Amino acid sequence: MQLEFSPEEIAFQTEVRTFIAENYPENLRLVQDEGHDLSKEDFLSWHRILAKKGWIAPAWPVEYGGPGWTPTQRFIWSEELAAADCIGTMPFGLSMVGPVIYTFGTPEQKERFLPGILSGDDWWCQGYSEPGAGSDLASLRTKAVREGDHYIVNGQKTWTTMAQHADWGFFLVRTDSDAKAQEGISFLLIDMKSPGVTVRPIITLGGEHEVNEVWLEDVRVPVNQRVYEENKGWTCAKFLLAHERTGIAAVARSKRGVEKIKEIARTEMDGDKPLLANAFFKRKVSELEIDLTALEFTELRSLAGVAAGKGPGPESSLLKIKGSEIQQRITELALEAVGHYGAPYFRGFGEGDNEHPIGPDYAHRAAPTYFNARKTTIYGGSNEIQRNIIAKMVLGI
C-alpha cells in the first residue's frame, strides 16, 4: 500500500492539468461563474474537445474508444476536472447506455451507436422511472408488443433528464405481462424523433427545466434496437444501476464544493470577522471535509477492489448514500453562508437584460442549488433503497 503517486502518474497529472488549462472553453467559464443554466451547446462544446483528444470515455475499453487508463489515472482525471471547475459530461451515453451496448449489444449495435456516443453527435436520455414505478422500478408498465420486425410501444416515463435535447433514449419496457416483475422486461433503444414520442417539461423547485415526462404512443421500434435478449432487460438494468452508483459518490466534485464554501466563508463577513472565523460555521466545514475524506478513502478502497477484479458490488450503495448526503450538506452550508442573499430569486438574464444580478455572484444559485440537490438522495435508487440493499446483500439480514 502507498498513498503517493508514481513519477509516471505525476507526469500524467501534469499533462491533464495543462490540457484542461489550455483547452477549456473560456465562454463556458463565464456562463458557469454567473450561474446560468447550461445549454445543449455548452455541454457539447466541452464534450467535443474531449472527444477529439480521445479522453471522452475514460472507463471504456480501448477497443471501443477508451484511453486505456488505469483506475489511478481515472481518479487523477476526475480530480483535475473538478479542481478546474469543469462541467461534467452527460452520463446517459458515456456512463450508462454505452457500457450496456459494448457489454450486451450485437456487433451491429456497437458499430451503429458507440461512435455517436463518443463524438457527442447523439444525445441520450434514460427512460426508466414511471409515475407508478419509482423506487419499485420493476413494477414498470410501459408495454412493448411485438408486431413483425417491430415493437409497438405504449406508456409513460418520467424524470427523464435532459430528454428535451435527446436524439436517442434507452427504455425499459414490459414485453411479457404474465412473467414475474423483473422477468418480462426488455431494454430498447428508441429514436426520440419517432412518431408517437412526446416530451413534456417538468419544472423543478429552483425553476430549472432538467427533467421531463416522456409519453410513448404506438411508437414503432425495430426489433434490432433491442439490446440483449427479449425479457432479459433487467440484467442490463442492474448492470447499469451498478455503473451509475460508482460515479455517484462525486468525491472530486464535492472536494471542489468544500473549497468553494471556504472561499465564500472567507469573503462573507460576520460582524468584523470573516464567516470562516465563526467557530460554529468552521466546525461544520471541518465535519464536512472529514466526512468527505472518509468517503474518498472508502471509494479508493472500493476502486482497488475493482482493479483487483472484484465488484462494483453492493458496497457501492455506501458510496451513493454518503456521497449524496455530502453533496446536500455542501449546498446547505453554501445557502447558510450567503445569509440574506439566499432569498433573491435569480433565473439568468432575459434577452437584452444587462443588469447584474442581486448580491454577490456566489449567492445567485445558492437556494436553487440547495433545492435541486434534494434529488441526490432520491435518484439512482433512493437512499432508503440503498440501505435495504446493504442490509440484504452485505449484512445478510
Add this chain to the structure above:
Amino acid sequence: MDFTYTETQDMIRETLSRFLADTYDFDSRSKMIASETGRDAGIWKALAQDLGMLGAAFSEEHGGLGGGPLENALIMEELGKVIAIEPYLQTVVLGGGALKAVGGAVADAVIPEIISGNVIIAFAYAEPQGRYNLANIRTTAKKDGASYILNGHKGVVYAAPWATHFLVSARTGGSGSETGGVSLFLIDAKSSGIVRRDYPTVDGFQASEVYFENVAIPSDALLGGEGAGLPLIEQIIDEATVAVCAEACGVTLKLHEGTLAYAQQRNQFGQPISRFQVLQHRMVDMFMEVEQSKSMTTMATLKLDLPAAERMAAVSACKAKVSRAAKFVGQNAIQTHGGIGITQELAIGHYFKRATMIENQFGSADHHYDRFEKLTLDA
C-alpha cells in the same frame, strides 16, 4: 396557567382560516405570484376591511381589537398554513410593533391606516455586510437643520415593492457595530432619492435592494430617541422572530400533513409506502418536531414582555429550535415524496421553500444558539 385561547382569539383564527381556505388555494397563490405586482392587493384590503384582521394586535384606542403577540402568532400560523405572501409580518408585526412601542402622534396617525389596509410598511434593516447583527449599520442619517439626510444601501427588503412606508435603521452617530448611535425612522416610500431594485424571492414574496441617495426626511420621522434606537429594533425583531416561528408552525404542520397523506396513497412494492417502518418513524419524528415548535413558540410568545435579557434568551431558544425543525421537516417531507416533491407542480415543494427561508430569517440556528449562550452561559 392557561394555554387556551379566548373566544375572541378563537373567532379570529376561525374567521381567518375560513377566508384563507376560500382565497388562498395553491392555484390562486401561484397566480398572484405570477401576476405583475406579485400579489393580489384585494386580499390585503379584505383582511383589513371585511375581516378586521389587521387590527387584531392593536389597542382599541387605535381602532383595534386590543390584542398583541398572541394574536400576531395565531394569525401568522394561519398565514403559514397556506404559505401566504401577505406583508403582515412587515406591516403589522414590525411596523406596527415599532409604532406601538413609541406611541405618540405618529402612532395615532399611522396605526389606524395600517388597520384599514392603506399603509404597508417594509423594514429596511439588513445590510450586505451586516449579516444578522442588527447594529452593523453603514446607512447614515445626518442631521441637517430640521431634517435628516439619509444615505446607504439596505438589502433584501421583503415587501418593499408594495410598501407605502419604509421603516429604516440608520446611524446618527457611532460606527461599526456600536450599540449607540443607531436610530429608527419611518419614512414615506415615495420620498425623493429612494432607488429600488425589485425582485421576486425564492419563497414567493417580492423584495428589493433599497438605495437611499441624499433622501431628506423630516425630523418627526424619527421613532424614539436619536441614537437610542437599537433596543427598540431588537424588541421588534424579537417580536417578528417569534411571529415567523408561528408561521413556521403552520408551514411545518402542512408539510407533515401533506407527507402523511401522500405516503398513505403512494404504492410501491405492492403496498402504501406508509407501511414501511423506516418511513413511519420518520413521520413520527417530523410530528414531534412540529409539536415542539408549537411549544417553543407558545413559550416565547408569552415571554415577549419580559425584561430584554430574558426575552432575548427565550426568543433565541425558540428560533434555534424552530430553525432546526423547519429544516428537518422540510427535508424529510421532500425525501418521503421522492421526485414529485422537487417539482413546482405540487404545493409541498413551495412549503419546503418557505420553510427553508424561515430557517435563516432573523438569524440562523447558529446565530440564535450563540445569542442564547451569551445570555445564559457566559460567566
